[in-house]
Amino acid sequence: MLLSVKDLKIHYKTRKGPVHAVDGISFDVPEGKVVGVVGESGCGKTTAVRSLLRVMPSVAAFAGGEAVFDGRDILKLSEREMNDLRWRDIAYIPQSAMNALDPVWRVGDQIVEVLVKRGGMKKAEAKKRAEELFAMVGLEMKRLRDYPHQFSGGMRQRASIALSLALNPRLVIADEPVTALDVIIQRQVLDTFSRLQREFGLSVVLVTHDISVVAYVCDYVVVMYAGKVVEKGPVRDVLTKPSHAYTIGLYNAFPELSADEERELSPIEGGPPLLFHPPEGCRFRARCPFATEICKQEPVEVQVGPEHYSLCHRAHETAELREQAKDPAVWRGVVTA
Amino acid sequence: MRDEILLDVDNLSKSFTLTRSLGDVLRSRTPKVDAVSDISFTLKRGETIGIVGESGCGKTTLGRMLLKLIEPTGGKITFAGQDLSALSHEEELAFRRRAQLVFQNPFDALNPHFTIRRSLYEPLFNTRVPEDKHDRMVAEALVRVQLDGMMHLLDSYPHQLSGGQLQRVVLARALVLQPDFIVADEPVSMLDVSVRAGILNVLREVRDTMGLAAVFISHDLALVRYVCERTITMYLGSVVEDGPTKDVVTNPLHPYTRALVQAVPVPSVDQSHEPLPLTGGLPDARNPPPGCRFSDRCPLADDGCRLGRPALREVAPGRRVACFKVPSLA
Numbered sequence: 328m329l330l331s332v333k334d335l336k337i338h339y340k341t342r343k344g345p346v347h348a349v350d351g352i353s354f355d356v357p358e359g360k361v362v363g364v365v366g367e368s369g370c371g372k373t374t375a376v377r378s379l380l381r382v383m384p385s386v387a388a389f390a391g392g393e394a395v396f397d398g399r400d401i402l403k404l405s406e407r408e409m410n411d412l413r414w415r416d417i418a419y420i421p422q423s424a425m426n427a428l429d430p431v432w433r434v435g436d437q438i439v440e441v442l443v444k445r446g447g448m449k450k451a452e453a454k455k456r457a458e459e460l461f462a463m464v465g466l467e468m469k470r471l472r473d474y475p476h477q478f479s480g481g482m483r484q485r486a487s488i489a490l491s492l493a494l495n496p497r498l499v500i501a502d503e504p505v506t507a508l509d510v511i512i513q514r515q516v517l518d519t520f521s522r523l524q525r526e527f528g529l530s531v532v533l534v535t536h537d538i539s540v541v542a543y544v545c546d547y548v549v550v551m552y553a554g555k556v557v558e559k560g561p562v563r564d565v566l567t568k569p570s571h572a573y574t575i576g577l578y579n580a581f582p583e584l585s586a587d588e589e590r591e592l593s594p595i596e597g598g599p600p601l602l603f604h605p606p607e608g609c610r611f612r613a614r615c616p617f618a619t620e621i622c623k624q625e626p627v628e629v630q631v632g633p634e635h636y637s638l639c640h641r642a643h644e645t646a647e648l649r650e651q652a653k654d655p656a657v658w659r660g661v662v663t664a
Numbered sequence: 665m666r667d668e669i670l671l672d673v674d675n676l677s678k679s680f681t682l683t684r685s686l687g688d689v690l691r692s693r694t695p696k697v698d699a700v701s702d703i704s705f706t707l708k709r710g711e712t713i714g715i716v717g718e719s720g721c722g723k724t725t726l727g728r729m730l731l732k733l734i735e736p737t738g739g740k741i742t743f744a745g746q747d748l749s750a751l752s753h754e755e756e757l758a759f760r761r762r763a764q765l766v767f768q769n770p771f772d773a774l775n776p777h778f779t780i781r782r783s784l785y786e787p788l789f790n791t792r793v794p795e796d797k798h799d800r801m802v803a804e805a806l807v808r809v810q811l812d813g814m815m816h817l818l819d820s821y822p823h824q825l826s827g828g829q830l831q832r833v834v835l836a837r838a839l840v841l842q843p844d845f846i847v848a849d850e851p852v853s854m855l856d857v858s859v860r861a862g863i864l865n866v867l868r869e870v871r872d873t874m875g876l877a878a879v880f881i882s883h884d885l886a887l888v889r890y891v892c893e894r895t896i897t898m899y900l901g902s903v904v905e906d907g908p909t910k911d912v913v914t915n916p917l918h919p920y921t922r923a924l925v926q927a928v929p930v931p932s933v934d935q936s937h938e939p940l941p942l943t944g945g946l947p948d949a950r951n952p953p954p955g956c957r958f959s960d961r962c963p964l965a966d967d968g969c970r971l972g973r974p975a976l977r978e979v980a981p982g983r984r985v986a987c988f989k990v991p992s993l994a
Contacts, residue, residue: 367856367858367859368826368827368856479719479720479945479946480719481945482945508719509718509719509883509884510883510884510885510924510927510928510929511718511883511923511924511927511940511942512718512719512945513927513929514927514929514940515940515945518937518939521937536856536857536858537857537929538857538931539929539930539931540929541931542929542930542931542932542933542935543929543935543937562933563933566931566932566933567933576858577857577858578931579861580857580858580860580861581857581861581931582860582861582864582886582887582889582890583886583930583931584885584886584889584913584925584928584930585930591865592860592861592864592865592890593861594828594858594859594860594861594862594865595858595859595861596862598826598828598829
């Protein structure tokens with residue numbers, strides 16, 4: 328296992344007390360596989376993956392757990408050891424590539440800088456490598472001389488990918504890499520990304536709120552809700568047999584082209600709980616149409632298939648719940664508060 | 665009433681003047697880019713049209729012209745029998761009341777210094793609606809967007825609301841004047857998938873109950889399919905396909921629409937990973953390819969496509985396509 332996250336906890340210190348943004352999550356990233364982390368805004372997915380680079384806002388602090396990368400616990404490394412790891416072993420593709428590139432530098436120079444400063448290359452060598460990287464992600468070489476504002480959204484995203492791969496990392500953390508792009512560009516960028524991932528045998532943690540992106544590129548998926556992992560497993564199993572009420576809900580909220588025109592989408596009403604004082608028991612309880620008395624107790628992870636786990640009290644009944652969940656009426660008026 | 669034409673767009677064009685380089689100045693040239701060229705369509709009262717296309721295809725420019733937020737450089741828009749370019753001050757005020765915009769990004773569509781209440785009452789003051797009607801109209805709009813159970817939100821500020829709530833407020837603000845026509849520009853693209861469905865359902869409900877004519881701009885055909893009866897595909901400023909959404913989606917005729925249909929994201933593992941039937945990105949709108957503008961990316965293009973520009977023609981009742989390669993179906 329290249330990366331193994333166990334019971335990781337991250338708190339934000341605020342005046343009102345600690346926010347339990349990531350509250351004991353565990354997942355593994357096998358060598359050469361793509362693991363998708365999905366969930367709503369504010370579920371802790373970005374906090375969780377950025378902590379793997381130890382790039383966190385000053386108010387955030389680890390509150391327990393471990394993240395073992397290639398045999399070493401990232402949480403315990405010195406800042407210097409960590410710095411050696413960043414970009415060389417673990418690279419990051421930030422959310423909104425629009426802002427990831429420095430607007431006053433030529434894109435090529437930004438890549439060369441990384442190669443020289445972090446990769447220890449000579450300038451001429453670095454220039455050659457930058458051209459190679461651009462070719463890899465499908466950008467024209469002459470565009471190396473452009474400034475970021477001369478790039479379209481898709482091109483900037485490709486440039487960010489090139490930048491992240493500059494030093495041949497083993498693990499790439501991509502935070503919503505295609506969210507701001509339209510469908511055609513999204514598809515093309517994902518195709519390029521998948522091709523490179525296979526070619527280099529990269530391991531990837533891909534954060535997104537969109538299950539279709541997960542379906543398209545990931546091998547495994549980790550579903551997060553309110554700071555917890557509520558379901559995880561191989562993509563095929565999780566998407567065909569979602570075994571947590573929240574995952575079932577996500578699936579039913581997704582508009583499909585092939586679907587019957589009259590099919591009504593079912594939004595998951597309400598919003599995630601505030602994490603100052605996370606609610607007792609299952610955190611999805613207040614929005615869940617299937618919640619019962621037992622859900623007031625803390626759920627425990629149950630195995631529902633090979634490598635497939637769910638944090639739902641009713642995980643063993645999900646075949647039935649999936650059927651019921653198809654009726655939009657089930658999801659209506661669940662939230663009473 | 666239903667068949668009455670509310671909006672008639674006739675050969676509408678918009679070109680923007682670009683910054684002139686020194687060379688341009690010396691040669692007294694003014695470089696231009698055609699954001700929208702020669703678009704014609706009609707919108708009936710109560711009808712919803714989806715406009716799909718990539719970023720940069722001119723769909724937002726079109727939407728803004730329909731609301732008279734920018735002036736076209738060619739062609740004419742007739743709204744309820746009136747030419748939009750020739751409105752008197754009073755007529756324009758009335759038009760502003762009847763036509764509304766729903767913004768793409770709810771996080772910056774509302775004034776952060778205003779309470780939600782003030783944002784919702786603002787349009788009523790601006791268009792001089794008698795004050796005794798205000799409370800009732802706001803209450804109605806809140807019911808429409810299903811925020812009526814959330815009255816406590818009225819005294820909150822935008823940063824205190826979630827994305828889904830904000831977009832409902834933005835929608836309520838557009839509906840509060842009981843318009844006849846709205847333009848929704850990518851209304852859900854900034855929202856989480858779980859919240860999107862709620863907004864789409866509200867849009868659908870509004871369509872069915874208010875008899876509102878709407879133009880829904882998106883790059884995702886699955887969203888358009890959900891709320892629009894008719895779909896127009898735009899490519900580089902022109903309409904390339906127009907037809908009932910169901911037909912366009914199940915049997916796309918233009919090669920570009922076909923690519924758009926294939927690019928729609930699906931939450932299923934068993935989906936095609938075939939490359940899309942088009943290459944490259946949107947060409948530079950300053951020098952579009954000669955002939956058919958899609959010819960440089962089109963898998964079907966031949967020499968004929970690079971010579972002449974295909975006109976938008978009717979190939980079956982209610983279906984128009986601008987492609988040489990599409991035979992008439994009738």
